[in-house]
């Protein structure tokens with residue numbers, strides 16, 4: 001796989017970011033003990049009959065980090081690099097993310113260590129259903145609601161919804177979000193992460209007195225979040241000069257034709273070989289001089305060894321955890337403005353919340369209504385984080401954590417300890 005070197009453990013990063021913010025806000029030690037660690041961790045064996053007849057054992061996880069502010073919420077990832085520590089980190093970030101955008105959910109995440117690119121649809125379906133049945137005691141619309149993440153999509157959610165509903169004996173669409181529209185999904189959910197990233201970039205440009213039209217953009221990762229962010233920036237008149245996916249990077253200093261690139265990726269599955277572009281390496285891509293860099297792939301892609309060469313003025317974290325704490329410190333000293341993941345990519349879970357609300361009410365909204373509400377949530381949250389950043393003179397990531405952790409801390413103090 002073509003990526004920059006992965007270093008470090010995502011869960012160590014999540015804990016370090018928590019401590020930095022908790023120290024900055026002088027958080028009470030008892031409260032820290034109560035909210036820092038996952039509430040519940042489940043590891044499951046997922047045996048699957050493969051198409052050639054043999055049985056392969058996959059390992060799966062579901063981690064519920066917090067149910068302090070509401071049901072646990074978070075996606076399910078299918079990827080060869082999934083580990084329990086990665087899922088714990090992603091679940092932790094979901095807790096602070098839901099609190100930053102002030103939606104009434106806690107945080108969770110799930111994952112299966114597998115290589116979905118080399119599995120058939122039938123194998124994926126059998127694996128998803130068996131995994132669902134294994135985590136069934138934990139999930140439900142009132143307790144823990146999965147959603148798509150890396151290499152899972154609305155079809156995966158349809159299989160989970162069906163498995164859960166068949167077991168319970170009646171249809172329960174609210175058990176997952178990011179479902180197909182015909183099963184109770186929400187308009188605007190599929191593009192929600194990218195749209196949310198776009199709104200926070202608009203806010204950042206406004207704050208920094210930068211024009212988005214004509215701004216140069218580099219997008220690392222061209223899945224759901226990366227491609228939709230690129231599309232919306234392109235429509236707003238920005239010039240997307242380079243894009244990468246797990247197989248290669250393409251560059252055109254005059255700007256890539258993003259709708260055509262999305263079309264090609266859908267047809268052939270990769271961006272490499274795009275006409276009117278030249279191939280570059282992942283390190284060259286990160287070093288490109290540009291106004292906005294959008295890391296939209298996996299964790300730890302910008303770290304101590306490569307952060308100094310970054311050429312961007314704004315880094316908009318469409319991915320979860322793309323910058324290590326060491327990278328944060330280097331970018332801070334270079335004056336780079338970072339829109340942290342738990343704010344930047346919170347549009348996905350925000351529209352998941354809208355979807356869950358619509359399912360609960362059996363009443364569905366129009367797309368424009370979803371977009372307007374999402375824009376309001378993202379821009380209000382950006383302003384809330386910016387205010388802490390300016391008043392306390394802390395980096396944007398610490399400001400976002402102070403906001404999110406502060407809301408969870410307030411809730412846990414009000415609930416007090418059981419028994």
Ligand code: GLU
Pocket residue numbers: 073074075076145146147148149150177320345346348349350352
């Ligand atoms: N996987 C997305 C995230 O990391 C969305 C989670 C959700 O909608 O529950 O935020």
